[in-house]
Amino acid sequence: MTWQDRSGRIDHDGPVTVWQQVADDITADIESGELPSNSRLPSEAELTELYGVARGTVRRALAALADGGTVTVVHGRGTFVAAR
Amino acid sequence: MTWQDRSGRIDHDGPVTVWQQVADDITADIESGELPSNSRLPSEAELTELYGVARGTVRRALAALADGGTVTVVHGRGTFVAAR
DNA sequence: CCCGATTTGTGCGTATGTATC
DNA sequence: AGATACATACGCACAAATCGG
Numbered sequence A, B: 001m002t003w004q005d006r007s008g009r010i011d012h013d014g015p016v017t018v019w020q021q022v023a024d025d026i027t028a029d030i031e032s033g034e035l036p037s038n039s040r041l042p043s044e045a046e047l048t049e050l051y052g053v054a055r056g057t058v059r060r061a062l063a064a065l066a067d068g069g070t071v072t073v074v075h076g077r078g079t080f081v082a083a084r
Numbered sequence C: 001c002c003c004g005a006t007t008t009g010t011g012c013g014t015a016t017g018t019a020t021c
Numbered sequence D: 001a002g003a004t005a006c007a008t009a010c011g012c013a014c015a016a017a018t019c020g021g
Helices: A018-032 A044-051 A055-067 B018-031 B044-051 B055-067
Strands: A071-074 A078-081 B071-074 B078-081
Touching (some): A018 A044, A044 A055
Antiparallel strands (some): A071 A078, B071 B078
């Protein structure tokens, strides 16, 4: 898929934390099939840019997804959608 | 040109970010002609040493220059001054 | 064709300072 | 006081592309 600006999807003033919104947004793409199994997600730096959030926030979102088995992080290669 | 220590040019406590100072310093060399078109910049590791900053900071500076079309980064080869 | 060196790409972990809720 | 979030910066490890012998 083509990655474009997603900063508009983040509500910085609502009740849901930013990192949770990022995690939910990525999860939605995976469940919709836009992000196929084994496909690589944008890098942390790219996600930081795409969502307009801090790196720490991106890392927290990815950590939540990895913790739930949704994605797999590979040192030096990237973050991938877990195989179904 | 000969590359020597440039750590003295960086102010780690001022209002200007370190990566911006590095980017500005490199830009000055390009505009002065010391770094000709298509010439290769020092490697990220060398720039890290020369400026006495972290590699991530160097990469951020180079990313800014690449974003502005000043340089071109090539995986496995190096960073080059964009053709005039 | 293989091997090693070089260089960039990506991620890991952490720290500091500021601001806001 | 505490949690969240942003921005910057540090150092390190591993992966991948390139080039030379």
